[in-house]
Amino acid sequence: MITNVNLGRVGDRNNNPLAQKLGNYLSLTAAEIATLDGLVLRKTRRYEARHEIVREGDPACTMRFMLSGWANRYKQLPDGRRQTVGFFLPGDICDLNVAILKVMDHSLAAISAVVITEIGDVEFESTISQFSRLKKAFQWESLVNMAIQREWTHNLGQRSAFERIAHLLCEIHLRLELVGMSNGNLLEFPLTQTDLAEAGGISTVHVNRTMQELRRAGLIHQKGRQLELTNLEGLREAASFDPRYLHLGRQGEEL
Amino acid sequence: MITNVNLGRVGDRNNNPLAQKLGNYLSLTAAEIATLDGLVLRKTRRYEARHEIVREGDPACTMRFMLSGWANRYKQLPDGRRQTVGFFLPGDICDLNVAILKVMDHSLAAISAVVITEIGDVEFESTISQFSRLKKAFQWESLVNMAIQREWTHNLGQRSAFERIAHLLCEIHLRLELVGMSNGNLLEFPLTQTDLAEAGGISTVHVNRTMQELRRAGLIHQKGRQLELTNLEGLREAASFDPRYLHLGRQGEEL
DNA sequence: CGATGGCTTGAATCGGCTCAAAGCTTGTGG
DNA sequence: CCACAAGCTTTGAGCCGATTCAAGCCATCG
Numbered sequence: 001m002i003t004n005v006n007l008g009r010v011g012d013r014n015n016n017p018l019a020q021k022l023g024n025y026l027s028l029t030a031a032e033i034a035t036l037d038g039l040v041l042r043k044t045r046r047y048e049a050r051h052e053i054v055r056e057g058d059p060a061c062t063m064r065f066m067l068s069g070w071a072n073r074y075k076q077l078p079d080g081r082r083q084t085v086g087f088f089l090p091g092d093i094c095d096l097n098v099a100i101l102k103v104m105d106h107s108l109a110a111i112s113a114v115v116i117t118e119i120g121d122v123e124f125e126s127t128i129s130q131f132s133r134l135k136k137a138f139q140w141e142s143l144v145n146m147a148i149q150r151e152w153t154h155n156l157g158q159r160s161a162f163e164r165i166a167h168l169l170c171e172i173h174l175r176l177e178l179v180g181m182s183n184g185n186l187l188e189f190p191l192t193q194t195d196l197a198e199a200g201g202i203s204t205v206h207v208n209r210t211m212q213e214l215r216r217a218g219l220i221h222q223k224g225r226q227l228e229l230t231n232l233e234g235l236r237e238a239a240s241f242d243p244r245y246l247h248l249g250r251q252g253e254e255l
Numbered sequence: 256m257i258t259n260v261n262l263g264r265v266g267d268r269n270n271n272p273l274a275q276k277l278g279n280y281l282s283l284t285a286a287e288i289a290t291l292d293g294l295v296l297r298k299t300r301r302y303e304a305r306h307e308i309v310r311e312g313d314p315a316c317t318m319r320f321m322l323s324g325w326a327n328r329y330k331q332l333p334d335g336r337r338q339t340v341g342f343f344l345p346g347d348i349c350d351l352n353v354a355i356l357k358v359m360d361h362s363l364a365a366i367s368a369v370v371i372t373e374i375g376d377v378e379f380e381s382t383i384s385q386f387s388r389l390k391k392a393f394q395w396e397s398l399v400n401m402a403i404q405r406e407w408t409h410n411l412g413q414r415s416a417f418e419r420i421a422h423l424l425c426e427i428h429l430r431l432e433l434v435g436m437s438n439g440n441l442l443e444f445p446l447t448q449t450d451l452a453e454a455g456g457i458s459t460v461h462v463n464r465t466m467q468e469l470r471r472a473g474l475i476h477q478k479g480r481q482l483e484l485t486n487l488e489g490l491r492e493a494a495s496f497d498p499r500y501l502h503l504g505r506q507g508e509e510l
Numbered sequence: 511c512g513a514t515g516g517c518t519t520g521a522a523t524c525g526g527c528t529c530a531a532a533g534c535t536t537g538t539g540g
Numbered sequence: 541c542c543a544c545a546a547g548c549t550t551t552g553a554g555c556c557g558a559t560t561c562a563a564g565c566c567a568t569c570g
């Protein structure tokens with residue numbers, strides 16, 4: 001069920017997560033933030049949990065910004081085997097310039113309820129041609145997304161099930177932190193074990209046993225939809241998680 | 256061993272592979288091709304087979320274009336487990352805008368002897384700001400690279416060893432075809448079984464058995480460094496290879 | 511209160527890994 | 541032109557991580 005809603009007030013209680021995200025690369029001026037608000041806090045679309053957003057084969061017509069909720073990007077083999085190739089968290093940009101390609105090579109689906117802004121490329125182009133630092137920030141974000149995709153490749157190719165799940169949790173935790181959505185080591189966690197299985201390339205049953213192992217090792221603790229990373233250092237160690245691939249740290253101040 | 260060579264004449268016997276590559280997305284004018292030649296056929300670097308090009312942690316200072324040879328991009332865990340996250344074939348662009356990031360999150364190494372052009376972003380920016388169709392072609396190429404990375408993620412997460420290797424071979428074959436480097440189903444193939452193992456996330460021993468299986472199934476045939484895909488349709492079938500993720504077909508003519 | 515979706519468990523099985531040795535090729539230097 | 545080394549490929553045997561299948565449990569929600 002797709003509904004169009006005008007979310008005019010998203011911006012006031014919770015800062016625009018896109019501005020928050022890009023602020024991790026360059027520190028943005030008030031004018032730049034206002035520009036991002038203008039891009040993002042307009043007509044939005046809401047998708048209920050577990051609903052499709054776009055399907056592989058659909059025309060690729062707009063860029064999408066995640067305002068709230070979790071979504072995933074997945075690909076499927078003809079026989080149905082499905083791999084999640086990425087998660088979208090608030091502040092994420094689904095694909096810069098996708099509109100150039102005519103057809104989606106993967107699907108997007110909401111995990112929890114999701115609010116998204118769609119942006120046409122004309123408008124986007126005109127914004128970044130006026131604000132060169134925003135342009136740089138968007139390119140940066142895009143490069144980080146590629147780096148994440150490479151890390152996922154690495155994750156699936158070389159890590160054991162235990163390490164993989166640990167790595168996924170570390171990445172999600174850090175990415176949520178970047179948009180102010182973790183409360184220390186505690187986070188809202190809508191993923192089912194089946195979601196983790198599809199992202200980790202492991203069977204659901206084995207995810208279950210792996211999560212038990214992580215709990216027994218004192219690395220995580222779950223109560224309902226909340227996940228606590230009870231020993232973040234230990235978890236990162238277990239995963240060989242090295243956050244450098246996320247390229248944070250405002251190294252771009254000089255511009 | 257790194258040597259600087261001026262390859263002034265690369266362009267005349269073999270067309271500039273970059274122009275050939277981008278020509279698969281948009282059909283380029285003579286002026287556009289000349290511009291690409293100007294970008295690419297200048298001072299180049301040659302790396303011998305099996306030598307490092309950049310290492311994880313190095314400063315990320317330039318874009319790179321592959322003029323000839325094969326290279327790979329890989330990441331390594333602290334204990335040495337190594338995953339190839341992508342191959343670079345002639346005509347490939349190592350990373351648009353990498354220079355924005357300060358540090359490489361992965362390494363590049365030559366597989367066969369390789370010739371590369373390095374391009375500074377200032378020069379690159381000025382070129383694409385003058386030639387909007389080239390800009391579009393470069394963005395397209397960049398989106399295709401992301402799509403390839405997603406497909407690799409899918410490959411590692413869901414396909415069996417047999418399917419994975421088959422898929423890799425299909426992809427390589429098609430990508431070589433795009434730059435005129437396959438001779439029908441026959442191709443020059445410098446990868447060792449160890450290379451395939453690192454790309455497929457499988458052990459070398461198992462790659463060996465898998466290649467035997469592919470041979471027994473009549474799908475491939477090897478003589479020395481040559482690989483023949485003796486039953487391309489069968490191979491694609493076995494791999495569930497769907498070339499749509501490479502987004503070919505000059506759908507961009509309208510620009 | 512029943513239904514639905516997610517989590518947990520056990521047992522049997524299998525795909526792919528490890529280790530270790532041997533067989534091939536290719537290139538190099540004498 | 542041969543001999544040897546180095547690197548790549550092949551083989552076998554035993555093992556282990558992860559899968560499959562099938563059933564039961566638990567929580568939530570209409």
